[in-house]
Amino acid sequence: MKVSIIICCYNREAYLSRAIRSALSQNFPENDFEVVVVDDGSTDHSPEIAADFGEQIVYLPNRENRGLPASRNAGVRKAMGRFVVNLDSDDYLHEDLLYVESLHLRLNPHWGAVSCDYLYVDEHENHISRVSGVAKPIACGIMFRKDALIAAGLYDERMRMCEEEELRARFIEKFHIGHVELPLYRYRLHEENMSWNSEEMQHYRAEWVEKKKNSIA
DSSP states (O other), X not given: OOXXXXXXXXXXXXXXXXXXXXXXXXXXXXXXXXXEEEEOSOOSSHHHHHHTTGGGSEEEEOSSOOOHHHHHHHHXXXXXXXXXXXXXXXXXXXXXXXXXXXXXXXXXXXXXXXXEEEEEEOTTOOEEEEEOTTTSOOSSSOEEEHHHHHHTTOOOTTOSSSHHHHHHHHHHHHOEEEEEEEEEEEEEOOTTOGGGOHHHHHHHHHHHHHHHHHHHO
């Protein structure tokens, strides 16, 4: 197994099928990658939607809602791939993401991960704008070497938000993140985006900053 795509889901029945289909439709040998869906205690129809894909996916349900970082860690630990990439359950992938990013990691052994540019899309998947993954990094669409991700300590499960910022700060202390200037990820904008909760985001970002100060001290 070369690559594991990890989809963490909590009450995303409107988008989950699209995310899974984009993962399964990669231009990549089907025996060389897997799709791991971690359901974080959804109370809508997300579990039934995941079940419709049967053995095409690896389904990992949480008995209760544990939060996104804990679910991502569970997915990484379950992953069989040498490389892992996160896909949010309301987003989707360009069909060549696995091929392009895994190629760059294989040809650049000193890279611990590789990111890409992405497109903002609306509810109807119309392209809104292209965003640089370097100027404005996000948690998903980045392919990590699994062993590097584990060596960096995985996600801090106390960080219900801003977990990718906190992880990245630790990761780049040990590993280089390369970049591909291709828009291979699709970031869907809608009213329920977690990152729109600015008050809660500020809380967790302040907590992370304080933690960083204490570690330096």
